[in-house]
Amino acid sequence: MKQLITVFLMAMVWTGTLAQPVEVGLYQEQLVRAAVVYCSSGHYQLLLDGEVVLRMENGDILYLTLEDELIKVLDAENDFGYAGHVELRSLSTESVFRLRPIQPELESRVYDDNLLVLPGDRYITLVNQVDLDKYLAGVVEAEAGPNAEKEFYKAQSVLCRTYALKQMERHINEGFSLCDGTHCQAYKGKSTGNPEILEAIVETSAMVVADYNFKLITAAYHSNSGGQTQRASDVWLSDENYLQSVVDPYSLHQPHAKWKDTISFKEWKAYLLKNGMKSVTRIPDEIIYVEQMRRKKYFILDSDSIRMTKIRADWGFKSSFFDMFPDGDSVLVWGKGYGHGLGMSQEGAMKMARDDFSYQDILQFYFHEIRLMDYRDLPHSSLPQSVLDL
Ligand SMILES: [Zn+2]
Known part of the structure; x- marks a missing residue:
């Protein structure tokens, strides 16, 4: 009976308008x-x-x-x-x-x-006008899968909400707020895989991550850090105080902690030469190797250098955290982690949740000097206009 009354009340108060709608462009890349x-x-x-x-x-x-x-x-x-x-x-x-x-x-x-x-x-523009929390549940499921712990889902929910609110005007000239691809955040529709995802969204309702100046952070996350996260300026041109490099033991021994690849030594040398490393023509092959006990920003040979992130992008490696050793006609590539390495490692965060850390502990571990707070308490100057209108 009580349930019936609740359903009746919900029907009574439902006015046909969504409490906090966001407009998401669907299948945008497929025309x-x-x-x-x-x-x-x-x-x-x-x-x-x-x-x-x-x-x-x-x-x-x-x-x-x-x-x-x-x-x-x-x-x-x-x-x-x-x-x-x-x-x-x-x-x-x-x-x-x-x-x-x-x-x-x-x-x-x-x-x-x-x-x-x-x-x-x-082509036609398809837009899902959807309640913010339902959208976020779909994003968390698409970005993190249906089989993780609740505290991990809470940490991921806070990051996805922060990211969405900060980027809310990204597609405003195309008739919607956010797209459903990785350009914004992956969204494959309604979350159906695990009811704990929607619970995590509701239990962290309105919570976002701000920096010490009360500005929304760029809520970066990736699959696995390989044991150490990246500093912002090692990937981007600018530095962000909240994105420092963190030694991350929780990501070790997780599914994407390691990877291997093999490339041709001839092609590797040609690549180095093309990118300004003239000394490869005169130094012995066996000293042309890359070693990263800790993450490095550059691969340096003689007085020349190439950014690790560039090598990763050019060769399609899973991360920029790798060692390379010549082996006959080949170069063996031994890599660590998966993704850009900035901010929260999802697999590390899942491990922390299994080890009984709270979502606050997880976010404080991966981000430096942050505030977890209700976005409605942020100064208006820190939010896009369309968020103020929600
Ligand atoms: Zn987008």
Whole structure:
């Protein structure tokens, strides 16, 4: 009975507008020209150019196709003609739709809340207007998988929220706030893999990481540090006080702690020569090696140098934390960690959570001199305007 009353009250207070909506551009890199939308649960209203034309419920299907810079809208029985603005507006907090691009054909994904569809000259812009917490649950699952501990999920939630709020105006000229690719943060729709993810979001509600000047940090994280994180200026041009290099024993012995590769010695020498290391033509092969007991910013030979991050990018290595030894015609590459190495190591943080550290301990370990606080307590000058409007 009590549950029924709660459901009834939720229905009463639901006004059709989301408490804290964010607008996420979907399938942005694939240039979608046609898609099918299925109403999976709850109820929706279909609005074409602002007018309600249909009420949709579980099982209803809609076909959307780009034609002459407008969207042609059909369902199983009706041809609704063309529209310049299509909206699927949720009529309850539990509404869920499935979206399947058919041109090009891509895997379908399930989303909470609303869908906006805007035509362009070459492709349609698909925007999921979704409650911030539900969006963050989807991001945490896409970025960290469904099989970790709650305290890890809390640490990851705080970082994903910080990142999202700081980047909220990144795609503002394209008609949405954030994209669903790694350019912003990966988002593959509704979190379904582990209920603890949404709990972690709710239990850290509104919490973000700020630096000592009350500014949102660049909430960097990566898969595995290899035993030592990177300092900001070793990857970027500028330094950030909160991103210092940390010796990280928790990342050792984790799935992505080590990697191996082999490259051709001839190609390696040609690469060094091309990048200004003229001495490779006269010094013995056996002293052309890279050794990093601790992370180094540069590979230095004679008086020439190349940034480790450049070598990583040019050769497609998993990290810039590696040793290289000549071995006949080849060079053996023994690497540590996976990713750029900045900020929180996800596998290290998972290990810390298994060792009973709290999410606050985890974040304080990977970031230097930070404040964990409610973003609404930050000075307005520290937040993008669209966050103040949430
Ligand atoms: Zn983006």
